[in-house]
Amino acid sequence: MALDKFFRRRRPQTTETTDLPELWSKCPSCKENIYNKDLEQERYVCPKCSFHHRLGAARRIEVLLDEGSFVRRSGDIHPVDVLNFVDTETYPERLLRAQRKTGQPDAILTGTGRLLDIPVMAAVMDFEFSGGSMGSVVGEEISRAAEAAAELGLPLLLVAASGGARMQESALSLMQMAKTTVALEALSARGLPYISILTDPTTGGVTASFATIADVIVAEPGALIGFAGPRVIQQTIRQNLPEGFQRAEFLLEHGMVDMVTDRREQRAVLHSLLSVLLRQAGTQPAVQAAGSEVVR
Secondary structure (H helix, E strand, O other), X not given: OOHHHHHOOOOOOOOOOOOOXXXXXXXXXXXXXXXXXXXXXXXXXXXXXXXEOOOOXXXXXXXXXXXXXXXXOOOOOOOOOOOOOEOOOEHHHHHHHHHHHHOOOOOEEEEEEEEOOEEEEEEEEOOOXXXXXXXXXXXXXXXXXXXXXXXXXXXXXEEEEEOXXXXXXXXXXXXXXXXXXXXXXXXXXXOOOEEEEEEEEEOHHHHOOHHXXXXXXXXXXXXXXXXXXXXXXXXXXXXXXOOOOOEHHXXXXXXXXXXXXXXXXHHHHHHHHHHHHHHHHOXXXXXXXXXXXXXX
16 A cells, blocks of 8 residues: 555545634625624624624614513514516515525514613514515514504604515515505604614615605715615716715715714613603503514
């Protein structure tokens, strides 16, 4: 036997696979490797460049609300392919893939919880579900959340993350713009606060409706916020756009959002806002939570 074959490393023959947890993540902005535990402690904000990573709905709840306080209200209704829509695949096929990916029936998660001991109603959009597109279910769940918040005497926190209306539902999706806007009037009638948090990205019909009619509009740093995309606008007007166009900081300078807040400071800022707004309204929300499933 040749010496090179004798000393050659022999790999053990096995068919078993081990699922090892990913310990590191690469920041899409600065390209630095970040230890996942550090990233989690920083609320999924890069500790080196402050890039805000996108979050799914369940993880956003973990970051935003007090631990173990969230009680789900959404999830009982599911999208329906009333138009028999087909492009490169059928609409039900697209839905099934998104549902398996996120574990949610649609691109929204709503429920009651606490933010630094203040009871709130929360509605969180999930960009991981078909780009956070707004269909009939998203519109219905947001409307139900707004109406329930008014009934329970709770402020509403809404986290927007969406590519806009869902084209597979056509006009039915566009109808949700008016539907959600009307539902939010119930909060206004009772003097209850409504705060929206615009994350990357918030675009299309979501921006043109419920996401930007809140009492206070908070944006995350660097978030893309607008109706049509920058490339579409540039091709339409045939002009170069200003640097940072449609980013949160640009919109703050031009008065479209009220503040740009680092995610690591959001809970404290939102607590202060809610405390002031509730005091002005003379409202003391009671702890009333409907539902039974807690998202941890």
